Amino acid sequence: xxxxxxxxxxxxxxxxxxxAFVVYLVRRRRQARERLDETxxxxxxxx
Amino acid sequence: xxxxxxxxxxxxxxxxxxxxxxxxxRAVRTIEGTARWGVFAVAFLVIAQSLSFFISPPDRDMGDxxxxxxVHVPSAWMALAAFGIVFVASLLYLWRRDERFDRIAASTAxxxxxxxxLTLAQGMIWGRPxxxxxxxxxxxxxxxxxxxxxxVGYLSLRxxxxxxxxxxxxxxxxxxxGFLNANIVYMSVRWWRTLHQVQSTPETLSPVYVVGLRMSxxxxxFLLIFLVAYRYHTGTMERQAETRIEEQxxxxxxxxx
Numbered sequence: 130x131x132x133x134x135x136x137x138x139x140x141x142x143x144x145x146x147x148x149a150f151v152v153y154l155v156r157r158r159r160q161a162r163e164r165l166d167e168t169x170x171x172x173x174x175x176x
Numbered sequence: 177x178x179x180x181x182x183x184x185x186x187x188x189x190x191x192x193x194x195x196x197x198x199x200x201x202r203a204v205r206t207i208e209g210t211a212r213w214g215v216f217a218v219a220f221l222v223i224a225q226s227l228s229f230f231i232s233p234p235d236r237d238m239g240d241x242x243x244x245x246x247v248h249v250p251s252a253w254m255a256l257a258a259f260g261i262v263f264v265a266s267l268l269y270l271w272r273r274d275e276r277f278d279r280i281a282a283s284t285a286x287x288x289x290x291x292x293x294l295t296l297a298q299g300m301i302w303g304r305p306x307x308x309x310x311x312x313x314x315x316x317x318x319x320x321x322x323x324x325x326x327x328v329g330y331l332s333l334r335x336x337x338x339x340x341x342x343x344x345x346x347x348x349x350x351x352x353x354g355f356l357n358a359n360i361v362y363m364s365v366r367w368w369r370t371l372h373q374v375q376s377t378p379e380t381l382s383p384v385y386v387v388g389l390r391m392s393x394x395x396x397x398f399l400l401i402f403l404v405a406y407r408y409h410t411g412t413m414e415r416q417a418e419t420r421i422e423e424q425x426x427x428x429x430x431x432x433x
Contacts, residue, residue: 132240133240136241138301139248139298139301142294143298146293146297147399157407158406161413162413165413165416171424
């Protein structure tokens with residue numbers, strides 16, 4: 130296998146993993162936002 | 177080629193990089209600022225990687241394979257820097273008992289785990305054509321693998337401990353121990369001279385690769401600041417939701433009394 134193959138593999142791996150991590154962070158933030166909104170409506174309903 | 181070896185550019189890059197990083201630390205104090213910083217970090221990453229990739233010449237022995245360095249070395253530095261931040265934040269938590277320090281440590285540990293795993297994987301991809309093997313129990317590789325296990329252990333501990341105060345205290349203790357290993361990772365190539373080469377610094381690196389490596393390192397640093405800040409703000413929201421639920425439960429139990 131050539132140098133270009135390994136170089137490409139290293140880059141594809143790096144950017145795929147980092148992109149996946151950003152997607153995880155965005156999804157987790159969305160879930161936190163939804164949970165916060167739910168608890169806000171609970172608090173409002175309780176009053 | 178002059179651009180790559182010009183000492184003013186090489187040293188100016190360090191100053192400019194740290195000044196921009198400080199601006200970034202100020203910007204990420206709000207979620208809106210964090211989002212803007214994220215756009216900047218990604219744009220800088222694309223520019224830095226493109227320049228490193230296309231400007232620097234192929235290595236005499238390794239050819240284009242050498243360019244893995246522009247992702248491998250910055251990933252390794254960010255993994256170590258992340259453990260350093262986790263260590264300082266954990267010490268501050270143990271001293272001040274302020275949950276914000278615990279949140280900084282936890283947020284940084286997640287990014288640190290990703291960078292450590294990347295470092296190992298990139299190193300394996302580089303090692304196969306260079307050393308002829310994917311893996312060997314070299315001190316640098318082994319101590320980095322131990323660092324990954326410690327990061328994963330730290331995050332697992334946080335996932336399983338229910339009591340928030342206890343979780344913060346225990347994980348802070350693990351982080352302090354883990355930082356000892358981070359030092360071993362850094363020094364391993366000097367203490368035990370085996371297969372892995374010594375640290376990539378301007379002293380050990382050909383001058384034509386220094387500018388590209390520094391730009392890539394700062395690009396990864398800016399990205400690390402974004403990743404940690406974004407996760408920190410999410411952690412704050414999660415904490416707010418938990419607090420509201422606890423208040424609701426408390427109000428409910430008080431009403432029954």
